[in-house]
Amino acid sequence: MKIAQVAPLWESVPPVLYGGTERIVSCITEELVRQGHEVTLFASGDSTTSARLMPMCAEALRSTTVIMNYEAPLTAMIEKVFSSAPEFDLIHSHLEFIPFPLARRCRTPMLTTLHARLDQPELVPVFRKFVDLPLVSVSDAQREPLAWANWQATIHPGLPKHLYAPQEEQGRYLLFLGRVAPEKGLDRAIEIATRVEMPLRIAAKIDRQHAAYYKSVIEPLLDHPLVEFLGEVTDIEKEDLLGHAYALLAPNTWPEPFGLALIEALACGTPVIGTRCGAIPEIVEHGVTGFLCDTLEDMAQSIRHVPLLERTRCRQSFELRFSAERMAQNYVAVYGNLLGVPAKAPVTSSDLAFGLTPAKQG
Numbered sequence: 001m002k003i004a005q006v007a008p009l010w011e012s013v014p015p016v017l018y019g020g021t022e023r024i025v026s027c028i029t030e031e032l033v034r035q036g037h038e039v040t041l042f043a044s045g046d047s048t049t050s051a052r053l054m055p056m057c058a059e060a061l062r063s064t065t066v067i068m069n070y071e072a073p074l075t076a077m078i079e080k081v082f083s084s085a086p087e088f089d090l091i092h093s094h095l096e097f098i099p100f101p102l103a104r105r106c107r108t109p110m111l112t113t114l115h116a117r118l119d120q121p122e123l124v125p126v127f128r129k130f131v132d133l134p135l136v137s138v139s140d141a142q143r144e145p146l147a148w149a150n151w152q153a154t155i156h157p158g159l160p161k162h163l164y165a166p167q168e169e170q171g172r173y174l175l176f177l178g179r180v181a182p183e184k185g186l187d188r189a190i191e192i193a194t195r196v197e198m199p200l201r202i203a204a205k206i207d208r209q210h211a212a213y214y215k216s217v218i219e220p221l222l223d224h225p226l227v228e229f230l231g232e233v234t235d236i237e238k239e240d241l242l243g244h245a246y247a248l249l250a251p252n253t254w255p256e257p258f259g260l261a262l263i264e265a266l267a268c269g270t271p272v273i274g275t276r277c278g279a280i281p282e283i284v285e286h287g288v289t290g291f292l293c294d295t296l297e298d299m300a301q302s303i304r305h306v307p308l309l310e311r312t313r314c315r316q317s318f319e320l321r322f323s324a325e326r327m328a329q330n331y332v333a334v335y336g337n338l339l340g341v342p343a344k345a346p347v348t349s350s351d352l353a354f355g356l357t358p359a360k361q362g
Contacts, residue, residue, distance in 0.1 A: 001335060002038045005029045005051070006081050006093045009073055012060040013047040017232040018179060018205040020260045021115045024138075024157045024327075025094050031160075031328035040088070042077055054080065074098070082106055090335050097123075100130040109338050111136060111152065117257055119145040134338060136331075139279035142257035152334045156282070157258055158327030159267060159318075163235065166269035166315040167243035170307065173199040175245040175270075177238070177261040180206045180214045183254035185275070188296055190221045192249060195300050199226050200249075203233040203241055242268035247290070247306050250274035251299060259283060266318040269311035273302050283322075289314045 005028065011019035014026035025041075026049065032039050033050045041047065045055030046063075056077035061070050078099050081091060085108040093099050093112045103110040113136045127146050137143040137154045176189040186204065193200035206214050222229050233241060242248065248265040256278035263283060265272050272290035274280040284290040288309070291302035320326075336342065 002089045003032060004081060004088045004091045005039055005041045006091060006095055007043040008095060009044050009057055010061050013041060013043040021094055027159055027324040028328055028331060031324045035328060042081055089339060097126050100133055103133055111338060115257060117255060118142055119255055136334060138258040139282050141255060141279045155327055155330045156322060157260060158322045158324040159263060160324045161319055164239045164264060164267040168269060168311055171244040171246045173201055173246055175241055175248050176200060176202045176204060177248060178204055180204045180218055181210050182213055185251035185253050186218055187221060188251035189249040190227055192296060192299050193226055194224055196303050201241060202229045205232045239268060242270050245270050248272045250280060252277055263318055263322040266314045269315045271306055271309045271314055273299050285317060289317045
């Protein structure tokens, strides 16, 4: 199949540091190429891919010092995608609902994977207006506010099996991985760690809109001798941090659509202690790969039971349920349904089976 993958421009594909959506787009793209499909990636020019790259701006918007109006390159990209539509069998968009008006007027089918939360009331009239457009959710929990939408499948995100190596030895510190935001519960993670008197390492991004929250709520908590704030980390740093952690804490207070950090932890063999909300119960198998909790007290109590869990089971769960290969195969099945094409066994390219090559630009 000839497939267009349309990524956000905020981060490169894959991202250098934080960037969940762009990482998923990269994994889908690379695995589709490996399976023998002809893929064109619309993304920032500093992206790295084995697909044909259509660079829509020189560098990711978060790191640029040149572009002031972020909507300009995004608008240009959407126009480029749909003016090129006849070249593709299918367009796979990761831009949420932004391209919906053009998709309805385009003869080439467009599938949209929604990565963001869907429980905001203002989204209802938009999705009602475009209720015919096919969608994929990243978790069953994510789609609940719009259960009536045109869902084709729930496809959990996946990562390459070789991206992180599992560590069998249990670590001595707790880890918080993600971003600093009230709904992510970093203050709760600090409270849990200090309550059980275990070191907590924090690898987190601080968005501009949450800078005041960090300054007023989080920064005063960092003076505790058990707490260490590391900021954003690379994949190599992340592998070391996750692999040698006692457990990953996910004390969320919001219905997170997925949570890539959780499957990154499982890939490294590290159990997850999380709240019973959003997609977390779809990822963590209670008593097997971690613990699902309702209160901070539950989370603190669960920490002492972590030695009862087998780290090999965490890795096995990742390989069976959250691999990039499984994710891409599920997407190919959805593509086939939309195009009326019977599913075929993937034809892999051995030349592309082990990592990324320099981008081929179109």
